[in-house]
Amino acid sequence: MSDCKNGAEHLKSLKDGRTVYLDGELVGDVTEHKAFRNSVRSAAALYDFQARPENIELMTFQPNGSNRRVNRAWQMPKSYEEMVKRRKALQAWAALSCGFMGRSPDHLASSLVGQRMGLNVFRKNGEARAKAFADYFDYATKNDLFLTYVIINPQAERGKDWGEQKEDLVARVVDEDSTGITVRGAKMLGTSSIMANEVFVANLQPLKPGEEDLAFSCALPMNAKGLRVLSRKSYEAHAVSIYDNPISSRFDENDALMYFDDVKVPWERLFLYRDPDACRAQFHDTQGHNFQNYQSQIRLSVKLTFLAGLARRLTEAIGTTRMPQVAEQLGMFAAQVGGVNAMLSGMEASGSQFDEWWVPNKHFMYSAQVLTQELYPRLVQTIRDLAGGALIMLPSSALDFGNPLLKAIIDKTQHAAAMEPEHKVKFLKAAWDAIGSEFGSRHVQYEMFYAGARFVTCGHSMRTYDWQHATGLVEGLLASYDLQQVLKHVQR
Ligand SMILES: Cc1cc2nc3c(=O)[nH]c(=O)nc-3n(C[C@H](O)[C@H](O)[C@H](O)COP(=O)(O)OP(=O)(O)OC[C@H]3O[C@@H](n4cnc5c(N)ncnc54)[C@H](O)[C@@H]3O)c2cc1C
Numbered sequence: 001m002s003d004c005k006n007g008a009e010h011l012k013s014l015k016d017g018r019t020v021y022l023d024g025e026l027v028g029d030v031t032e033h034k035a036f037r038n039s040v041r042s043a044a045a046l047y048d049f050q051a052r053p054e055n056i057e058l059m060t061f062q063p064n065g066s067n068r069r070v071n072r073a074w075q076m077p078k079s080y081e082e083m084v085k086r087r088k089a090l091q092a093w094a095a096l097s098c099g100f101m102g103r104s105p106d107h108l109a110s111s112l113v114g115q116r117m118g119l120n121v122f123r124k125n126g127e128a129r130a131k132a133f134a135d136y137f138d139y140a141t142k143n144d145l146f147l148t149y150v151i152i153n154p155q156a157e158r159g160k161d162w163g164e165q166k167e168d169l170v171a172r173v174v175d176e177d178s179t180g181i182t183v184r185g186a187k188m189l190g191t192s193s194i195m196a197n198e199v200f201v202a203n204l205q206p207l208k209p210g211e212e213d214l215a216f217s218c219a220l221p222m223n224a225k226g227l228r229v230l231s232r233k234s235y236e237a238h239a240v241s242i243y244d245n246p247i248s249s250r251f252d253e254n255d256a257l258m259y260f261d262d263v264k265v266p267w268e269r270l271f272l273y274r275d276p277d278a279c280r281a282q283f284h285d286t287q288g289h290n291f292q293n294y295q296s297q298i299r300l301s302v303k304l305t306f307l308a309g310l311a312r313r314l315t316e317a318i319g320t321t322r323m324p325q326v327a328e329q330l331g332m333f334a335a336q337v338g339g340v341n342a343m344l345s346g347m348e349a350s351g352s353q354f355d356e357w358w359v360p361n362k363h364f365m366y367s368a369q370v371l372t373q374e375l376y377p378r379l380v381q382t383i384r385d386l387a388g389g390a391l392i393m394l395p396s397s398a399l400d401f402g403n404p405l406l407k408a409i410i411d412k413t414q415h416a417a418a419m420e421p422e423h424k425v426k427f428l429k430a431a432w433d434a435i436g437s438e439f440g441s442r443h444v445q446y447e448m449f450y451a452g453a454r455f456v457t458c459g460h461s462m463r464t465y466d467w468q469h470a471t472g473l474v475e476g477l478l479a480s481y482d483l484q485q486v487l488k489h490v491q492r
Contacts, residue, residue: 002051003051003056003060003068003069004047004050004051004056004059004060004068004069004070004071004144005047005050005051005068005070005071005143005144006047006048006050006051007041007044007045007046007047007048007051008044008048009047010043010044010047010146011031011040011041011044013197014030014031014040014195014197015029015031016221016222016223017223018030018194018222018223018227018229019223019227019228019229020193020194020229020231020256021228021229021230021231022035022231022234022237027194027231030194030195034236034237035231035234035236035237036194036195036234036236036254037236038236038249038250038252039194039195039236039250039251039252039253039254040194040195041250042096042097042101042250042251043101043104043105043146043192043195043253045096046093046096046104046105047144049092049093049096050071050089050093055092056069058088058089058092059071059072059089059092059093060072060089061074061075063075063141063142065142066141066142068142068144070141070142070143070144071089071093071105071106071109071144072085072086072089072090073086073089073090073105073106073109073110073113073295074109074112074113074140074141074144075113076113076116076117076357077357077358078356078357078358079358080348080349080351080358082358083348083351083358083360084348087298087344087348089106090106090110090295090298090299091298091301091302093106094298094299094301094302094303095302097250097251098247098251098302098303098306098434099299099300099301099302099303099304099305099306100247100251100253100303100434100443101192101251101253101299102191102253102296102299102446102450103148103191103192103196103253104192104253104299105144105145105146105147105196106295106299107292107295107296107299108146108147108148108149108196108200108292109140109141109147110291110292110294110295111149111200111288111289111291111292111295112137112140112147112200112288113287113291114286114287114288114289114290114291114292114359115133115137115282115283115286115287115288116133116134116137116286117286117287117354117355117357117359118281118282118285118286118287118288119133119134121278121281121282121285121286122134122271122272122278122282124275124278124281125272125273125275125278126273128267129270129271129272129273132267132268132269132270132271133271135268136219136269136271140198140219143197145197145198146192146195146196146197146198147196147197147198147199147200147219148190148191148192148193148196148198148199148200149190149199149200149201149202150171150187150188150189150190150193150199150200150201150258151187151200151201151202151203151204151205151283152187152188152189152204152205153165153170153171153186153187153188153203153205154169154170154186154187154188154257155188156169156170161208161211162205162207162211162214163207163208163210163211163213163214168184168185169185169186170185170186170187170214171183171184171185171186171187171201171214171258171260172184172185172213172214173213173214173216173273173274174213174262175262179264179266179267180264180265180266180267180269180270181216181264181265181267181270181273182262182263182264182265183201183216183218183260183262183263183265184260184261184262184263185259185260186257186258186259186260187201187257187258187260188257188258189255189256189257190229190255190256190257190258191253191254191255191256191446191450192253192254193222193229193254193256193258194229194231194254194256195253195254196222197221197222198219198220198221198222199219199220199222199227199258200217200218200219201216201217201218201219201220202217202271202272202279202282202283203215203216203217203279203280204283204289204452206276206280207276207279207280208276209276211276212274212275212276213274214276215272215273215274215275215276215278215279216265216270216272216273216274216279217270217271217272217279217282218265218269218270218271219269219271220263220265220269224263224264225263225264226260226261226262226263226264227258227259227260227261227263228258228259228260228261229256229257229258229259230256230257230258230259231254231255231256232254232255232256233438234252234254235248235252235437235438235439235442236248236249236250236252238438239252240397240398241397241398243397243398243426243429244397244398244429244433245429245433245437245439246429246430246433247430247433247434247439248433248437248438248439248440252439255442287354287357287359289460290359290360290362290365291359291360293365293366293369293451294347294360294365296369296450296451297340297343297344297347297365297368297369297372298344300340300372300376300447301340301341301344304336304337304340304372304375304376304379305337305341306434307333307337307379307380307383307434307435308333308334308337310383310430310431310434310435311329311330311333311379311382311383311386312330313427313431314383314386314387314390314427314428314431315330315386316416316418316419317390317416317418317419317424317427317428318387318388318390318416319416319417319418320386326386329382329385329386332382333379333382336375336378336379337379339371340368340371340372340375343364343367343368343371344368346361346364347360347361347364347365347368348360348361350364362464363461363464363465363466366457366460366461366464367461369451369457369460369461370454370457370458370460370461372447373447373448373449373451373454373457374454376443376444376447376448377444377447377448380435380440380444383431383435384435384436387431390428391428391431391432391435391436392432393413394425394428394429394432395410395425401422410425
């Protein structure tokens, strides 16, 4: 057994008989299916990376009471220094997919780390529920599990409350006995569920009194009886080759609707039960929401750096880098990416002590979230603007290079001062895969919505900003003069 979990172990753990559907059929083994196998291997590669002797210290730590090291994502940082060390491990993982795997295992680990810091929230719902959560955290940590989550309901009739939706649409409790509860209905978009070990179920959207049947939180193995995973279209399956689609052919982490077809949840896997307010508190009164979105910003900082690299190479490919207007656009691009990195450093450095742990500055995290969900589509737009037709005037596929007549024409027409024609085509195909393909388009949607629609993220920002300090400055100014003074002055 290696010092920590490796890729082979992860692949083996996914051969568990889970029920995944694609194109009308049951998928079978996700590690072998042509729609998923490369992405699943990219997930396994994360564990191989951490298990390499030269990376063990960077990537892993030994939890108390464990005889094996696990990824640093499970570490609850006790100081700023530990937080930075942890972040470097997360950035190293994100770099392996250039930030395109949004729900890599460190996302849920971060959420649970933050939730574990607020165990009292679970205690309010009962000592047994708090014990179930603490035990699960321990189990998931020691086994270095890859978890996904479903915490959002299908949109259905958005103008109605969740409890008013059609029966069996939103996942809810339909039965209870001495062994546990039974859940029926759906949650939307479990990203990475095809490559995760377990799914964490909760409610991020507010519930109200009367919606107790919906108000639960639990974790289930992906092969739980009755758990049906309805995959969206696989971009990996439609990738032409690694040369044509170097990103979507390997990093399509997948998104899937989860349908709970009378799934049994044992009591020891039930963390909250029949308590609408506790479902809110699980994320917002603990550090769960803070840590999961802090992880997202860590991952995004890598992805935006990759986009900056794309933008720069693009201008080199078509020879525009030194044009003053293009240089200005690149400078603006770099400033925005630099700003995101600065916000990341800021939320760590201006974090605070929460009990014995160091936690990110919540408002800075929400600021970054609001700004980056708008920034990502803008940066993609800038790359398109810099590119012109270069992203489209490309050979139909790598096979064109195999035809000597076509290769000769490609070599002439893809001329560039800074790149050989073959390299230029290779680069431009990667750029299109990242920003223009169906996969690239899904990423725009992801960055705009993974943390909630804008009215939701702005709401978090509104609630966590120090308005008192801001309005205090305004009132301070107003207090430095008054009407009577002015009137006296005028009368004199
Ligand atoms: C690629 C992708 C991956 C995802 N992965 C996951 C995952 O792994 N796990 C998971 O649980 N969820 C996941 N999600 C779901 C994600 O969290 C939600 O999409 C997000 O929270 C927004 O909720 P919604 O889709 O219901 O949109 P809505 O909240 O319905 O918002 C859509 C739009 O409707 C309008 N609108 C709706 N309600 C209001 C209102 N009250 N006031 C004003 N305007 C309103 C706004 O224009 C808004 O932009 C994923 C989503 C995407 C796109």
